[in-house]
Amino acid sequence: MVRSRYPRPGKCRLPVALALISICCSCSDLPLDTDPLLSMAEVVSEEKRYPAPLTEAWRRSPNKPISFQPAVGTNNVYLVVDNKLVAWSVRTGATLWDAVDFESEISAAPVVIGQQVVIATMGSDSIEPRVWWFSSDGSLGSQAPVATSISKLNGEPEMVVYIDERGVGRLGGVRNWHTPLEKPATVNLATEHQVALITTEDGLLLAFRLNDGKIDWQYDAGTKITGAYVAKEIAYIGTAGGDLIAFNLKDGRIEWQRILGTSVVGSPAQTEELLWVAGLDARLTALKAENGTHLYTVDLSSRNYLDITPFTQWIAVGAHYGPWLAVRGPSRAEEEQGLLAPVQIQVQGPPVTNQAALSIPAGSGPAGLAVVNGDGMVVFLEPQRAH
Numbered sequence: 001m002v003r004s005r006y007p008r009p010g011k012c013r014l015p016v017a018l019a020l021i022s023i024c025c026s027c028s029d030l031p032l033d034t035d036p037l038l039s040m041a042e043v044v045s046e047e048k049r050y051p052a053p054l055t056e057a058w059r060r061s062p063n064k065p066i067s068f069q070p071a072v073g074t075n076n077v078y079l080v081v082d083n084k085l086v087a088w089s090v091r092t093g094a095t096l097w098d099a100v101d102f103e104s105e106i107s108a109a110p111v112v113i114g115q116q117v118v119i120a121t122m123g124s125d126s127i128e129p130r131v132w133w134f135s136s137d138g139s140l141g142s143q144a145p146v147a148t149s150i151s152k153l154n155g156e157p158e159m160v161v162y163i164d165e166r167g168v169g170r171l172g173g174v175r176n177w178h179t180p181l182e183k184p185a186t187v188n189l190a191t192e193h194q195v196a197l198i199t200t201e202d203g204l205l206l207a208f209r210l211n212d213g214k215i216d217w218q219y220d221a222g223t224k225i226t227g228a229y230v231a232k233e234i235a236y237i238g239t240a241g242g243d244l245i246a247f248n249l250k251d252g253r254i255e256w257q258r259i260l261g262t263s264v265v266g267s268p269a270q271t272e273e274l275l276w277v278a279g280l281d282a283r284l285t286a287l288k289a290e291n292g293t294h295l296y297t298v299d300l301s302s303r304n305y306l307d308i309t310p311f312t313q314w315i316a317v318g319a320h321y322g323p324w325l326a327v328r329g330p331s332r333a334e335e336e337q338g339l340l341a342p343v344q345i346q347v348q349g350p351p352v353t354n355q356a357a358l359s360i361p362a363g364s365g366p367a368g369l370a371v372v373n374g375d376g377m378v379v380f381l382e383p384q385r386a387h
Helices: 024-027 035-047 332-336
Strands: 018-020 055-062 077-079 086-089 094-103 106-113 116-121 130-135 140-146 149-158 159-164 167-171 177-180 186-188 196-199 204-209 215-220 229-231 234-238 243-248 254-259 269-271 274-278 283-286 293-297 309-310 314-318 324-328 343-347 364-366 368-372 380-381
Touching: 035 106, 055 368, 077 116, 077 380, 094 254, 116 149, 116 254, 140 159, 149 186, 159 186, 167 196, 167 314, 186 229, 254 332, 269 309, 269 314, 274 314, 309 368, 314 368, 343 380
Parallel strands: 106 149
Antiparallel strands: 018 343, 055 380, 077 086, 086 094, 106 116, 116 130, 130 140, 149 159, 159 167, 167 177, 186 196, 196 204, 204 215, 229 234, 234 243, 243 254, 269 274, 274 283, 283 293, 309 314, 314 324, 324 343, 364 368, 368 380
């Protein structure tokens, strides 16, 4: 392992680093000389009526490129920088432990599973592909060789489900298994239903049983599809043909289907009763999750290609040329006071003259949201604390 040489983060506790596009009308209840964002934190802590605003905790620019989606735990943000696994503090952005330098290329984004972070390496002519489990303090918990390089990971404590060029597999738990599948693309778990939802490049959605790797049900969209998003009893996908489809996880029955009129490339996401989806028409759409009824539309600066990432009541959406937006629907109390549009917070990005495309989805976890701007700057957003 090698010592990290990355600079210390710029710390920015004040909300000025975020451009607040819209804030709830509930602030009309507060004294005129009161700061709205600070007061919102007080309202959250005392009345529980309004969701806490997000504020920028810190931003930090690594001196090497970031390769994969960030993973966020309780205390750590995990990133792959220059083919090394690094851990930064969710509070300050400071480096927490030495960068882990693997002997072969990292092949899959890190994922937080319980109190561990799991990552996969590609292997080489002399080294087998492997899966690695690290504790939050940087100590190596275990490692396991696999037959083929892994491209995507997901899991829960004691179990990892992965995809490789040969199909879908499981490590840990009662038994390991591997089921052949052509062109697997994404993996998401519905652990309450004991299935892994796998999509393929050819437009298949399949539910694999976690205990034995058998297929419970499958659906052929006939066109490219997004990764599946799981919420309670339902799984959602978007399609290149412009459909948004909700499936019953138990048997794969379609609960509802809506035509959006634009191709969807990034996965949808649900927060509370709202299902959010963004397509190639440069719009973010919120629908009622239970039946697909249209509720809100938010204009984006450009087309969206990235998965939407949820965090509590908020979602992060990154249009192709930025900026990142954190968006939530109005609460019931806000609606009663006349706020009928989503609340938006814009993350400060690089100057327009230096604007680069967003290419890495946001990461979320218990502590907050981590986004990567087009210039490689990492920005961490957290709920504003009550004072």
